[in-house]
Amino acid sequence: MSRLPVSSSKRVLTSSSSSSENGQDFAPAQKKLRKDPEPVRPRAAATIIGSKRPAVAASRALVSRPVRGGGAATVAVGPSRGVLKQSIASTAAKGGNIKQPVAPAGAKAGGGGANKRHAWDLKGKVSDMEGKIRNYQTKYKSINQENEELKGTMIQSQTRVNQMEKELEMQRSQISEYEDELHALAGVRNELEKVSSEKNTLQKELSNLEGKYKVMETLRDSQETELQTLKMKLSVQESTLARLQGTLRDTEEEVRSLKETVSQQKDDLHAGEMERRRLHNTIQELKGNIRVFCRVRPLVDGGLSKHIQLPASDDKTITLAKTEESHTGKTADTHKNYNFSFDRVFGPTASQQEVFEEISLLVQSALDGYNVCCFAYGQTGSGKTYTMEGDEFDRTRGVIPRAVTQIFRAAEKLGAQGWEFNFTASFVEIYNETLRDLLYTGKASKRPEHEIRKLSNSEVTISNLTYEKVSNEDQVLGLIALANQNRSTAQTAQNDRSSRSHSVFQLDIEGVNAGRDVKCKSTLCLVDLAGSERMLKSQSQGERFKEMTAINGSLSNLGIVISALANKESYVPYRNSKLTYLLQGCLGGNSKTLMFVNIAPEPDSFGETLNSLRFASKVNDCVIGTASANRK
Numbered sequence: 001m002s003r004l005p006v007s008s009s010k011r012v013l014t015s016s017s018s019s020s021e022n023g024q025d026f027a028p029a030q031k032k033l034r035k036d037p038e039p040v041r042p043r044a045a046a047t048i049i050g051s052k053r054p055a056v057a058a059s060r061a062l063v064s065r066p067v068r069g070g071g072a073a074t075v076a077v078g079p080s081r082g083v084l085k086q087s088i089a090s091t092a093a094k095g096g097n098i099k100q101p102v103a104p105a106g107a108k109a110g111g112g113g114a115n116k117r118h119a120w121d122l123k124g125k126v127s128d129m130e131g132k133i134r135n136y137q138t139k140y141k142s143i144n145q146e147n148e149e150l151k152g153t154m155i156q157s158q159t160r161v162n163q164m165e166k167e168l169e170m171q172r173s174q175i176s177e178y179e180d181e182l183h184a185l186a187g188v189r190n191e192l193e194k195v196s197s198e199k200n201t202l203q204k205e206l207s208n209l210e211g212k213y214k215v216m217e218t219l220r221d222s223q224e225t226e227l228q229t230l231k232m233k234l235s236v237q238e239s240t241l242a243r244l245q246g247t248l249r250d251t252e253e254e255v256r257s258l259k260e261t262v263s264q265q266k267d268d269l270h271a272g273e274m275e276r277r278r279l280h281n282t283i284q285e286l287k288g289n290i291r292v293f294c295r296v297r298p299l300v301d302g303g304l305s306k307h308i309q310l311p312a313s314d315d316k317t318i319t320l321a322k323t324e325e326s327h328t329g330k331t332a333d334t335h336k337n338y339n340f341s342f343d344r345v346f347g348p349t350a351s352q353q354e355v356f357e358e359i360s361l362l363v364q365s366a367l368d369g370y371n372v373c374c375f376a377y378g379q380t381g382s383g384k385t386y387t388m389e390g391d392e393f394d395r396t397r398g399v400i401p402r403a404v405t406q407i408f409r410a411a412e413k414l415g416a417q418g419w420e421f422n423f424t425a426s427f428v429e430i431y432n433e434t435l436r437d438l439l440y441t442g443k444a445s446k447r448p449e450h451e452i453r454k455l456s457n458s459e460v461t462i463s464n465l466t467y468e469k470v471s472n473e474d475q476v477l478g479l480i481a482l483a484n485q486n487r488s489t490a491q492t493a494q495n496d497r498s499s500r501s502h503s504v505f506q507l508d509i510e511g512v513n514a515g516r517d518v519k520c521k522s523t524l525c526l527v528d529l530a531g532s533e534r535m536l537k538s539q540s541q542g543e544r545f546k547e548m549t550a551i552n553g554s555l556s557n558l559g560i561v562i563s564a565l566a567n568k569e570s571y572v573p574y575r576n577s578k579l580t581y582l583l584q585g586c587l588g589g590n591s592k593t594l595m596f597v598n599i600a601p602e603p604d605s606f607g608e609t610l611n612s613l614r615f616a617s618k619v620n621d622c623v624i625g626t627a628s629a630n631r632k
């Protein structure tokens, strides 16, 4: 620290160069000094702080230099050279050995001015002036000397400043290095922070994983326990399996031998079935290919009319007894009995089940490949529809629903022997020699016309008729219900059409036994004929007469055809009526035919009953050729 001598009056020169002999120059400097907030302490250290960058202040190096006058100046590294010079000048002014400025010329100098000379004392005045000049010269010398000293001091200071600047430069570069280092460290710190946050995340993950690991360990433990249990079970099951495999081998051997037995039994069964069919056919032949059953309807209030006698000893005969009273009274009443015998006679108490049992063998024949035809003949109200269709209740179901049930059950049983059957149903009505489809469901206005056609294989078909494929009993019963609905729709109060039309239900059956390469084809034909009233009794007229003519024509033609077949005539007039033409396939030699003759027990039906029994008797006497099954 340079110590500069300070004058007792504490006046300071702002700079050496600004020193002036003009006393007016000092006034602003003094003013400036007074305004300076820094207290000026004589002989005290003056600290000049000139750093522009506060960041460097911390690293500021203070340099102490001896200053002439015993003071010390502490110079901060960093200020600009100009400021430094100014500071040094100021310091010199404060502490340097600088004399007070000389008062200007003209002012009172030394003590000479105190004595005013007279105007005329020019010599004295010159002497004063010379004194003053000497005085000034002395002062000038002393100032010059001081100036020189100050210059020397300044050079030293300058050198020092240069050194300090160099040091400063070094320190700056060092600071810059520190800053770089600091920057790098900040980067490192950021990296560390990042790493630390990553570490935190990883630690969290780690703790998560540790948790999971613990859970997995628990799970593994329980699974290991389970595995052990399963292993034990497995070993038990393996031993069971080994035991079962042994049993299986034995069983397989047994099954093989059983299969052989089954196959042998199947062959035996088939042979038995064939034998059954042969025997069945033989029985049917012995019974005759056309059979007639007579069925007597009960009286409305139950019981049987006296004129009908059914011997209790047998079930094949029926006697119609007639007593003709003598009108003259001279002769005794004449009794006349009309005896008829048929394949079977059912009295009024015979149930539907009893009746069906008798024909079920015939129905079975249909599945064996024989054409089967069953029709009911008799006067109106004699019980034809009851016999063929019956009532809706199970107990009173007639031949058609029972036959359908039997056919489908038997087909199912035969299925176990390798038979597969296809069934096609149709239901047609013949009214006034016109065919009507009873399964038709379209608009009445678009009802088509039908024609009977004979195919090349002598089968008969009806054009535009509904042939419905059926596979179970319910479907067929549904079709029968539809047919009844169609019949009742066509019926009016004046025209009991159902009594005056023949209804023909046909079920075509096709069977295949692929394993045995056997096929069969047949038709089950169930017919409810129109009432067979005689023309005279009905006294029919108009439309009713036309109906009766048509009915009687077709029924008498039925008798003619049966008779022609029985007599083996070369020409059989099938085409004379729609009924016989349609039933051609079922009436010929290759069919089994059953006729029900239904009779009413009322006395006033005696004539009609006799007629029906006579007709049936004629049919019963017919022997139509041997039926053969349609089998390939």
Ligand SMILES: Nc1ncnc2c1ncn2[C@@H]1O[C@H](COP(=O)(O)OP(=O)(O)OP(=O)(O)O)[C@@H](O)[C@H]1O
Binding pocket: 296, 297, 298, 348, 378, 379, 380, 381, 382, 383, 384, 385, 386, 387, 498, 499, 500, 529, 530, 531, 598
């Ligand atoms: N064996 C019988 N047991 C009880 N009731 C019977 C028997 N036969 C017929 N009937 C009843 O007699 C009535 C007439 O029978 P059904 O309608 O079957 O005669 P039909 O011969 O078919 O007459 P149509 O020729 O007019 O059709 C019916 O009410 C029927 O239920």
